[in-house]
Amino acid sequence: MKKFSAVLLVLAFSAAALFADGLSLADQGVFSAGGIVIQNDGVFDPVNGQYSTYGQLLHADHANIFYQIPENSNGHSMVLLHGYGQSRMGWMGTPDGRDGWNDYFLRKGYSTYLVDQPRRGEAGQTSVASAISTEPQELAWFTQFRMGRWPLFNMNSQFPQDEESIDQFFRQMTPDTGNIDFDVIKDAMIEVFDKSGPGILVTHSQGGFPGWTTAAASDNVEAVIAIEPGGVPFPEDKLPEPVDAGYYSVGGIPMSDEDFDALIEKPIIIIYGDYIPEDSDLPAERFWRAGLEMAYEFEDLVNSMGGDCTVIYLPDIGIRGNSHFMFQEKNNMEIADVIYSWLDDRELC
Amino acid sequence: MKKFSAVLLVLAFSAAALFADGLSLADQGVFSAGGIVIQNDGVFDPVNGQYSTYGQLLHADHANIFYQIPENSNGHSMVLLHGYGQSRMGWMGTPDGRDGWNDYFLRKGYSTYLVDQPRRGEAGQTSVASAISTEPQELAWFTQFRMGRWPLFNMNSQFPQDEESIDQFFRQMTPDTGNIDFDVIKDAMIEVFDKSGPGILVTHSQGGFPGWTTAAASDNVEAVIAIEPGGVPFPEDKLPEPVDAGYYSVGGIPMSDEDFDALIEKPIIIIYGDYIPEDSDLPAERFWRAGLEMAYEFEDLVNSMGGDCTVIYLPDIGIRGNSHFMFQEKNNMEIADVIYSWLDDRELC
Numbered sequence: 093m094k095k096f097s098a099v100l101l102v103l104a105f106s107a108a109a110l111f112a113d114g115l116s117l118a119d120q121g122v123f124s125a126g127g128i129v130i131q132n133d134g135v136f137d138p139v140n141g142q143y144s145t146y147g148q149l150l151h152a153d154h155a156n157i158f159y160q161i162p163e164n165s166n167g168h169s170m171v172l173l174h175g176y177g178q179s180r181m182g183w184m185g186t187p188d189g190r191d192g193w194n195d196y197f198l199r200k201g202y203s204t205y206l207v208d209q210p211r212r213g214e215a216g217q218t219s220v221a222s223a224i225s226t227e228p229q230e231l232a233w234f235t236q237f238r239m240g241r242w243p244l245f246n247m248n249s250q251f252p253q254d255e256e257s258i259d260q261f262f263r264q265m266t267p268d269t270g271n272i273d274f275d276v277i278k279d280a281m282i283e284v285f286d287k288s289g290p291g292i293l294v295t296h297s298q299g300g301f302p303g304w305t306t307a308a309a310s311d312n313v314e315a316v317i318a319i320e321p322g323g324v325p326f327p328e329d330k331l332p333e334p335v336d337a338g339y340y341s342v343g344g345i346p347m348s349d350e351d352f353d354a355l356i357e358k359p360i361i362i363i364y365g366d367y368i369p370e371d372s373d374l375p376a377e378r379f380w381r382a383g384l385e386m387a388y389e390f391e392d393l394v395n396s397m398g399g400d401c402t403v404i405y406l407p408d409i410g411i412r413g414n415s416h417f418m419f420q421e422k423n424n425m426e427i428a429d430v431i432y433s434w435l436d437d438r439e440l441c
Numbered sequence: 442m443k444k445f446s447a448v449l450l451v452l453a454f455s456a457a458a459l460f461a462d463g464l465s466l467a468d469q470g471v472f473s474a475g476g477i478v479i480q481n482d483g484v485f486d487p488v489n490g491q492y493s494t495y496g497q498l499l500h501a502d503h504a505n506i507f508y509q510i511p512e513n514s515n516g517h518s519m520v521l522l523h524g525y526g527q528s529r530m531g532w533m534g535t536p537d538g539r540d541g542w543n544d545y546f547l548r549k550g551y552s553t554y555l556v557d558q559p560r561r562g563e564a565g566q567t568s569v570a571s572a573i574s575t576e577p578q579e580l581a582w583f584t585q586f587r588m589g590r591w592p593l594f595n596m597n598s599q600f601p602q603d604e605e606s607i608d609q610f611f612r613q614m615t616p617d618t619g620n621i622d623f624d625v626i627k628d629a630m631i632e633v634f635d636k637s638g639p640g641i642l643v644t645h646s647q648g649g650f651p652g653w654t655t656a657a658a659s660d661n662v663e664a665v666i667a668i669e670p671g672g673v674p675f676p677e678d679k680l681p682e683p684v685d686a687g688y689y690s691v692g693g694i695p696m697s698d699e700d701f702d703a704l705i706e707k708p709i710i711i712i713y714g715d716y717i718p719e720d721s722d723l724p725a726e727r728f729w730r731a732g733l734e735m736a737y738e739f740e741d742l743v744n745s746m747g748g749d750c751t752v753i754y755l756p757d758i759g760i761r762g763n764s765h766f767m768f769q770e771k772n773n774m775e776i777a778d779v780i781y782s783w784l785d786d787r788e789l790c
Contacts, residue, residue: 114512115466120544121534124612132577136591138584139722142688147591150577151611156530163463179563181505185470195469213563214528216573216615224570224618228481228499235487242485242496262500263473266565267618269573339491373488 111191115198116163125287126210126280127154130219153270155280156208156215159288160194166201166441168314169288173281175297175322176272177233177265179213180206182296186420187260188252193294193419196428200441205288209277209299211270218270230262236376237416238367246367250413250421261420277302278309285312292440297416298322301345307358308351315359315440317431320416323383324362324390327352332389337382338375344386356399359438361431362387364405365414380416402434460540464547465512474636475559475629476503479568502619504629505557505564508637509543515550515790517663518637522630524646524671525621526582526614528562529555531645535769536610537601542643542768545777549790554637558626558648560619567619579611585725586765587716595716599762599770610769626651627658634661641789646765647671650694656707657700664708664789666780669765672732673711673739676701681738686731687724693735705748710783711736712776713754714763729765751783 134146158180172183172194183206185192194204208215211222231242240246245253251261281302285291292315295303300321307313318324326332326344334343347355364387368380387403394401406414411426418427435441483495507529521532521543532555534541543553557564560571580591589595594602600610630651634640641664644652649670656662667673675681675693683692696704713736717729736752743750755763760775767776784790 111466111468115469117460117464117466119460120464121538121541122530123534123538124609127612129608130577136580138580138590138725142581142584142724143578145576145578147580148577149579149611150575151579151608151614152575154612156612156615158530158533181471181507181563184507185472189470189472192470208563213565214530214557214615215612216562216565216618217612218573218616219575221573221575224565224567224573226499226501226568226570226619227494228479228497229492229494230498230500231485231487231496232491235491241487259478259500260473262498263476263503263505263564263566265500266505266563267567269565269616269618270575375491376487 111195115195117160118163118165119161120159122156122158123287124154124156124215125283126276127152128219150217150219152217152219153210153276154215154217155210155277155284156213157284157287158206159204160198161203162198162201164201165203168202168440169205169291170197170202170294171205171207171281171284171288171291172294173207173209173296173299173303175299177267178296179208179264179266182264182417182420186252186424187257188254191425193424193428196425200432202292203288205284205291207281207284210280211268211272213266216269220270222268222270224267230265233265235374238365238376238380239415241374246413246415248413249415250423251415251417252422274302274305278305281306282310285310288312290314292317292435295319295321296419304345304347304355305351308347308355313358315435315438316361318360318362319419320364320380321362324387325352325355326390326393330393332386335382335385338379340379342379342382342386356394356397356401359400360394360402361434362391362401362403363418363427363430365416365418366407366412367415368405404430460544464544466509467512467514468510469508471505471507472636473503473505473564474632475625476501477568499566499568501566501568502559502625503564503566504559504626504633505562506633506636507555508553509547510552511547511550513550514552517551517789518554518640519546519551519643520554520556520630520633520637520640521643522556522558522645522648522652524648526616527645528557528613528615531613531766531769535601535773536606537603540774542773542777545774549781551641552637554633554640556630556633559629560617560621562615565618569619571617571619573616579614582614584723585728587714587725587729588764590723595762595764597762598764599772600764600766601771623651623654627654630655631659634659637661639663641666641784644668644670645768653694653696653704654700657696657704662707664784664787665710667709667711668768669713669729670711673736674701674704675739675742679742681735684731684734687728689728691728691731691735705743705746705750708749708787709743709751710780711740711750711752712767712779714765714767715756715761716764717754753779
């Protein structure tokens with residue numbers, strides 16, 4: 093095992109370029125949403141038993157939200173939920189220090205609500221503990237995220253490939269403090285929308301799972317933008333056959349008819365990056381192929397039921413070189429433009 | 442054990458008031474600083490061994506920094522480090538949804554750098570694991586933070602005492618993902634200052650420990666503002682006798698002559714809130730009394746050596762009702778004014 097200091101890498105981390113023009117905020121702040129309170133039996137005694145268990149409280153399982161409201165608000169909120177092993181910071185910038193989607197959508201007039209899901213990041217207080225792993229496994233994720241075959245990046249990759257950017261990217265990961273519970277996350281997300289008011293839900297990867305159920309449950313969700321969701325839902329009697337793909341089996345997420353009907357009242361766009369070939373020796377690529385095919389089935393079903401669903405595989409519209417982290421890559425603003433245009437078509441801007 | 446939902450509390454959480462006037466930013470973003478990289482032996486194989494251990498990487502032990510640069514910059518940075526069990530969110534707002542010190546100092550022209558220390562919050566990736574506790578113990582902290590004798594707040598407390606604010610406050614706590622290592626934190630903080638350039642270091646509570654050593658080590662630290670530091674440093678041959686106070690023994694932090702000399706080249710202000718009586722039946726109050734007395738000794742020593750140190754016990758300047766979390770209480774901006782005036786006197790604004 094080698095262990096070395098990252099001092100030089102960080103010293104070399106280039107100063108972020110200033111905004112091309114300023115960003116004017118009407119407000120910003122943080123709050124928690126959702127969660128539970130646990131209270132021990134007994135009476136707390138601060139004089140003789142400060143550290144005893146009697147009567148002690150634990151507030152846990154909430155989400156933590158950083159919000160920013162632009163001066164020139166367009167009246168819509170946008171709630172962004174990260175994926176597996178990530179926190180909200182992925183929306184707030186790029187590994188090479190450029191603007192993130194948060195900055196882009198603030199400029200477009202959206203009030204942004206950036207979520208750390210329950211038991212992650214600044215929302216770490218948990219009622220169910222999880223062991224923190226110190227096992228190195230970042231190259232599994234580099235592979236799963238379709239960045240390339242380490243140490244090589246995919247041909248024409250849009251990921252910033254200098255040493256400092258790669259270092260910054262890996263450091264975005266942050267562990268779960270408790271087990272991932274999609275219902276706990278959904279419950280917190282519904283309360284985020286209670287606070288944000290009507291708005292667009294943006295999910296990345298695993299965030300899609302509680303994203304679909306949140307969108308079905310909250311009247312405040314106006315539309316869903318799912319960036320490479322970990323799965324897509326189907327009514328229980330229309331579930332596709334699971335596909336054995338790579339390390340994972342890829343199937344539809346069972347959803348009640350009632351929830352599915354509520355979900356597809358809202359416009360939905362699902363976006364996939366590049367490097368999802370029809371066949372591959374790479375289990376990670378086979379996984380995403382199966383997921384993309386499942387998304388096309390979902391699109392057909394939703395539209396056949398009168399819904400409004402668009403699935404975009406970026407190479408099909410001429411945008412190439414993107415991994416699972418398209419919102420942080422060199423052409424991240426080009427992809428944001430695709431989303432903004434889709435929102436514009438639906439008068440959600 | 443009772444377990445109840447916080448849904449109603451959060452629904453009742455009042456919408457934050459908008460800024461009285463807007464806030465114009467030249468830039469904002471996030472980055473990691475410090476940390477190490479661990480690499481397993483062997484060669485990683487994405488095709489046949491995506492989840493094997495061979496060659497896998499772990500980037501860990503970095504700090505995570507959210508920075509904001511105001512349009513009307515005064516040329517100084519301000520780096521803020523939280524205390525025990527907290528994250529940077531405490532600087533970003535108040536439990537009752539008002540502006541935090543981050544907003545205040547941005548308006549005054551400081552570029553703010555808000556740190557999640559290594560193994561906390563969004564900087565959770567760790568090379569040394571820690572068990573996550575689910576043991577309720579928040580009333581121990583309510584007591585230690587001198588808020589009152591639960592369920593009563595101290596007389597004339599400035600803490601917002603409605604149910605929602607108390608709920609929001611407790612949810613600020615977030616656990617360590619690994620053991621707290623002041624040297625790891627100091628090393629990361631030095632790199633934060635490499636990135637921020639010359640600036641003011643603001644620490645809260647336990648953040649004071651790595652704060653003093655950071656200030657001694659980094660030429661970029663222009664001044665230190667320590668909000669109720671967990672301890673103060675002394676040269677090894679001038680260490681005061683430890684005082685047995687409450688649950689903790691309170692002593693000086695041993696520091697080399699060289700580091701102490703480097704530290705006291707910088708102006709230092711240390712601020713304590715209210716409710717630190719000369720004697721008390723409450724161990725928590727005795728702890729803070731011992732800490733305050735130690736800070737006065739530090740002040741005398743620094744000034745006798747030609748340094749510039751000011752210790753303020755807020756009631757002595759007519760500001761009453763503050764706990765350990767003065768930067769989030771109802772008069773938080775009055776206390777920020779005290780700090781700004783101190784910075785102004787030293788032409789650090």
